[in-house]
Amino acid sequence: MNPFLELGIRHDIVNAITELGFEKPSPIQEKAIPVLLTGNDDFVGLAQTGTGKTAAFGLPLLEQLDFTVKQPQALVLCPTRELCLQIARDLEKFAKFIDNVHVVAVYGGANISDQLRQIRRGVQIVVATPGRMLDIIGRNAIDFSKVKYVVLDEADEMLNMGFQEDINNILSETPDYKKTWLFSATMPKEVRRIAQNYMTDPVELTVGTKNTGNANIEHNYYMIKAKDKYAAFKRIVDYYPDIFGIVFCRTKIETQEIAEALIKDGYNADSLHGDLSQQQRDKVMKRYRERNLQLLIATDVAARGIDVNDVTHVINYSLPDETENYTHRSGRTARAGKTGISISLINIKEMSKIRHIEKIIGKEFVRKQVPQGTEVCEKQLFAIVDNVHNVEVHEDQINTFLPQILESLQDLTKEEVIKRFASLEFNRFLNYYKNAPDLNIDGKETKFDREKDGSSRRTSSKGFTRLFINLGSVDEFSRGEMLGFICNNSKISGKSIGKIDLKGVFTFFEVQDEEVEKVFQGFKEVEYNGRSVRIEVSGEGRSSSSSSDRGGRRRSSDRSSDRGGDRNGSRSGSGRKERSGGGFKDFSGKRRESKSRY
Template sequence: MNNPFIELGIRHDIVNAISELGFEKPTPIQEASIPVLLSGSNDFVGLAQTGTGKTAAFGLPLLELIDFEENHPQALVLCPTRELCLQIASDLTKFAKNIPNAKVVAVYGGASIMDQLRSIKRGVQIVVATPGRMLDIIGRKAIDFSDIRYVVLDEADEMLNMGFQDDIDEILSTTPEEKKTWLFSATMPSEVRRIAKKYMTDPHELTMGKQNTGNANIEHEYYIVRARDKYAAFKRIVDFNPDIFGIVFCRTKIETQEIAEALIKDGYNADSLHGDLSQQQRDKVMKRYRERSLQLLIATDVAARGIDVNDVTHVINYSLPDEIENYTHRSGRTARAGKTGVSIAIINSKEVGKIRQIERVIGKQFIKAEVPTGFDVCEKQLFSIIHKVHNVTVNDSQIEQYIPRIMDEFADLSKEDLIKRFASIEFNRFLEYYKNAPDLNATEDRRDGAGDRFARTGTRGDFTRLFINLGSVDGFSRGDLLGYICNTTKISGRTVGKIDVKGVYSFFEVQNSDSDQVFNSFQNAEFKGRPVRIEISGETRNETRGGASNSYNRREGGNRRDGDRSGRREGGSGNRDRNSGGGGFRDFSGKRREDRTERRKNY
């Protein structure tokens, strides 16, 4: 009986290579796209969810169509992040291991450009690249794309979301008009539709499942908690799943780092992955995660793109993403290759509207779950220990010599006493930690501390709402402002609450205990030559703090309910969905582009 991939038109030496990698039968996207792409006669748009095998869907036809006797670039694969770049290059190299003279080069930021230039100079047929570094190499006139026959835009939606439109235009302008362009994406926003129209001629379009929908094998859950209880609830959810092997998504680099550090301090096998890490640090973290030395990987959206790790059991949204499309990409890290997984969102009561928006887009309903009680966690951990003891593999030859001493040690214990002691080794730790553990669940109609007192005084429970005379016109996003506040005041980002960036001013919350430190730190602060002013929102502090103009107090006065911090993008206040029930997602097209120099440094 012929291998199914041979039936699709893939030759034996490639099929032998992928069989060794565990490819037994094509996934739906591979089965539908490979015959079309092998014809080499059409531009192509393929829409399929993350984890469905898109790399092989375009990679196997590329290996069939390229002439490996020629030692010059014939195919260019563009992707958004270095992790994905390395993953694609690694996969293509493995697929082509039985093809003589096959050369694949990965080109990405954060690594030596001289090494990459040398690899290109030695000869290459397939270049896999991130846009920023590819432009640098083109600018050095170190590569000739005049004979490029195929261009693949992988994760096209994310490349556009990251602001790479101009870079893509510039790169593709160096390639021949008669090339074939293949575009693969998990979602199809209007920007991706426009890029297909711009670069393609009558493309063959293939959609696996409904556009923008989530993987059918993923179960979606959400937990409603108070803001101050989020970390405690997160740990309780992790403890309730003893065998969790998950990715935890945060919105900012600072939050990612701080959550990882807190988890490590609390005894969890965790580490962070974000854009400020060097390539060597990122490789080290990913090596530990793939080897399962890490149980939890705490990551930003950008850093996690391209992570292709098997058997991820849970994706946890510690903070909801700014874009609905990003939720689809996040949840797609689990339930890969036909397996099942769970995607969890930890939200406050104002974010329920966003959950409803996501449900409409992905076509699946979330399950409202309850944060487990301390008793529930202890019970779950106890039986996890029992199952491990029952199923442990015993090395009789090695342990035999110690059995007499072990039996002597336990001679005074009954079977029941022995079982109790083994079960209590870990169980006692959880009993102590969760003793008198409070209920962390919040109700959907809870106002999460907001109300008239907030409006009158600018305080909300343990937080003080502050005005600052810096905003989006000064180049600040929420993430930028958070970093600026923390760097200036030396307070932890975890103690900063909601941030609301306006045009020429902003509001942010800090814990009451930190308010004096914030005022003192900003006493003589300047930004680009002008004084930075801080005051409590809704109160005039000019006489003691040198606060901002009263016109801002009259305009805002702390009386407007604070917009949910997670309902806005870092690029500004954005458009709100007024029917979303508390903070909508900003339209995809409004994404503020990152500074090109900064992008090229990493991508």
């Protein structure tokens, strides 16, 4: 007998989920479904992302509702539009063989008129993000008087995003007799408070230990210098030829910069963050679900609700500000009982944060070494061999050309043919990683090491002059943007700029000695936001300041948008040193052509 039938789910729903590949219930489904099918209790379910929570509440909902009545009977609240759409799609799939089931997804960034039209036609299940739901309630466009069930999915994340007041206002519009089902990956005090305020003696179920991570996830970290982060990141990606991953950054700007640097370096990557329109987000997610993207670079908020199968790696390019968010990030992999790897790129100062996360998830991190260039080449070589071995051969099509191919290769032995085919790809990696430096650090970096690395440097590198500019991070510059700003006004190449040490209200940067005069000339009459831009040689009196606007003031579009710039990504090729940090915006507004990956 089908195990879902044994839980009490009827045949037409079981038939639908069997088509979707459901074979046996996940632990949260096995525990939650029998309780929720009674419809008599409030409920709190604690389980990690990717454990099947949507089916855990979705299947009982379909059992409980009367689909002959076209009024909202269930409301599902979730933090993001991606998750909202995913839940609505899943419920429709679960209800494939049930007549007259109407589900509407209500979320911001889409045409509200279309959503209102669907509501007016009659729906039984509303899946919504809090902000758009409040908007519709404010228009008196929905009647919740018949709502029997309210589901709060990813409750901890909704509270992290500041939706507590919105949730309170929405719940006040629903009947007192309703049942509330709350699902969360973690149980902070704010989530506990919702349970106390809106539930009566809820049944509480926990899959695993509270706040712990998925047992099928391997947690690794790489300790590197900050300046080597991008180079180390690319090397790790290259070490896993079949990687299909999500890369998490802390900010929208960093997300866009890393994505653009990867694209420039020839990787199949794109970004997902809050500044994208819904159409842009949908396009990116479609490419990722279809595996036309190998790497999705995302912020924590934008990645909520990403339900993509077979994600092999989650990479924390930057650790999250809230350590509990690490659980949500890593939960993007190892879904549906599969295994996955969560990677964190850290510097020495972040080691304490790793230890704190270990306590939260109840698992130890394993320190890994950034692969050497030869190791990456070996991995890539055998990936090529596997691809050749497993490639599908279209006999009918290739047989036409086979005689000519054999004739062209007749002077080569079997071994020589194999060498040449393998070298078509392998040579690129050999050239790229030739003389590649060791990017690992021993974890015992001293003050002298940091000064040698440049983080506390007060003198210039050989052949460079260290300059001061009176703009910094408080002026909303990133290092990449500062590089673009300097190059655009000085009319010099980015290769002429050395280390950029971005501070709060000022920045130190290095310029090749022969280009210093161009910098002073370029900034003679430059203003930024109404104040003169001043350039000085660090520790000396010479300076250049401005009195009129000569193109130095950054346009508002440059400040507000982190899309559309150029990225001078990592250098590649024989004998060149890997370079981290992504690159810079092209302040001329022109986009240069992308370089090949190697």
